[in-house]
Amino acid sequence: MNSITQTFTTAFSLIASVDGALWSIVGRSLWVSGVATVLASGLGILLGAWLAVARFSGRGAVLALLNTMLAIPSVVVGLLVYLMLSRSGPLGSLGWLFSVKAMVLAQALLVLPIVAALTRQLVEDADVLHGEQLQSMAAGSFMRGALHVWDERFAVLMVLLAAFGRAIAEVGAVMVVGGNIEGFTRVMTTAIALETSKGDLPLALGLGLVLLAVVLLLNALVAGVRAFLGGSVSDAAKGVRL
Amino acid sequence: MTLLFNLTGVSVRFRQHEALKNVDLQILQGQRVALIGSNGSGKSTLLRVLNGLISSKSGQKSGQISGTVQTDANLRQAMLFQRPHMLRMSAQANVAMGLWLSGMGWAEAKTCAFAGLAWVGLQAEAARSAKTLSQGQQQRVALARAWVVLSESKQSNLLSNALLLDEPTASMDPHAKREVESMMHDFAVQNMTLVFSSHNLGQVKRLATHVAYLEHGKLLAYLPVGDFFDSDKLHAVSPAADAFLKGETT
DSSP: HHHHHHHHHHHEEEHOOOOOOOHHHHHHHHHHHHHHHHHHHHHHHHHHHHHHOOEEEEEEHHHHHHHHHTOHHHHHHHHHHHHHHHHTTGGGGGTTTSSSHHHHHHHHOOOHHHHHHHHHHHHHHHHHHHHHHHHHTTHHHHHHHHHHHHEEEEEEEEHHHHHHHHHHOOHHHHHHHOOOTTTOOOOOHHHHOOOOHHTOOHHHHHHHHHHHHHHHHHHHHHHHHHHHHHHOOHHHHHHHOO | OOOEEEEEEEEEETEEEEEEEEEEEEEETTTTTEEOOOOTSSSSHHHHHHHTTSSSOOOOOOOOOEEEEOOOOOOEEEEEEEOOOOOSSBBHHHHHHHHHHHHHHHHHHHHHHHHHHHHOOOGGGOOOOHHHHHGHHHHHHHHHHHHHHHHHHHHHOOOOEEEEEEEEEEOOOOOHHHHHHHHHHHHHHTTOHHHHHOOHHHHHHHHOEEEEEEEEEEEEEEEEEEHTTOOOHHHHHHHHHHHHHHHHHH
16 A cells, blocks of 8 residues: 555656656657647548548448447557558658657557547538538538538547547557657657556656546646537537447 | 429338329419428428439438429529528528528628628627527528528529428417518518428418428329318318318317
């Protein structure tokens, strides 16, 4: 019991003392996951909105594949990116392996299905509820999708938050493609795994607490934005199935 | 007078359910046609066919259609739904959106939108989020949206106009109902074509020039309003419609 208390105390003092090693890892984690989420969001929202309103043969199979990708293990994504970026891989000439760029790419690919699948569900539900109204106003498929995304923007923000949460909390992909190099590609999750195995529990716990605080802060931010703009999660957003 | 809608042998099927059966209907410019019938008789489906929401191009999900639907090439139409959908933006932007989607610039559309809101008496609510308005106010915003789109096209003097309304005053309090009805009347005096579904026979008598009676997807009677409410004439055309009317009015 004393050991746990001591670990927590040391962890808090590490955070409070603005420990350089700890905060550089936190900063890198935020940057890698933030950029990955932004990249995945741009493509994922477009893809999701299009899939929601487009009708083409084989759409069902595409949706099934997309939904399956929601559950893809991060280490598998890491492995695929590793194969692409390794010297003999198709993108080997970029020389990105064991770099922050590779980590961003891996996390972006990991969260892309989350953004696309959840946006698709949101927009499709909104289209069932209000699509006819927009169609009767001469809005084509593309415009309908765009207006639904705008209309469901608070719910889309939640999707992005979920995607960021997935990115910042994953360990497999960044470990495989980043290599957990100290001062270079080490992020919170890989550091936690390493420090735990080394027995440096206070640093691992400190990083874990910061990780939780970051997600809590983002949640508060989204709630604040929603309250400020008077937004509320719509009927369509309530229908989102994870 | 211009023939705006010409439906010949139109049937619509949703999986196993046939919502419209072999409907023939012609609507001329300036007519005000009320669609009446029990719930599930096909009124809303017919309005959606007229609006082009159910067509051979719209995919199986929205219904499989057969028969011929011809609309006037210059027709500009707007449709109001029982529960109007307001986008998460101001009332003025909601009205402007209708014009913007028709090709007008956003700044000009917002100016016209304000005039539209003034027409429905909601200019004071222009900047308010449309989602926070009452249902009656939202329906008036939707009417303003339709009004500006149809008025704008009328000014160009090239297009025919039709406003389609799917039970626009259902579940409204009497005051809001009267307001919306008065605005529908304003559309009518401008020689705009109205096609609306309603369960309110008083409203039908006040607003319609023609009445179409549907039962189980079949159009059983389509008569001028005077003839429709003349029991002998209606009975001669459709005993079922006559029986429905007697059931409704007693």
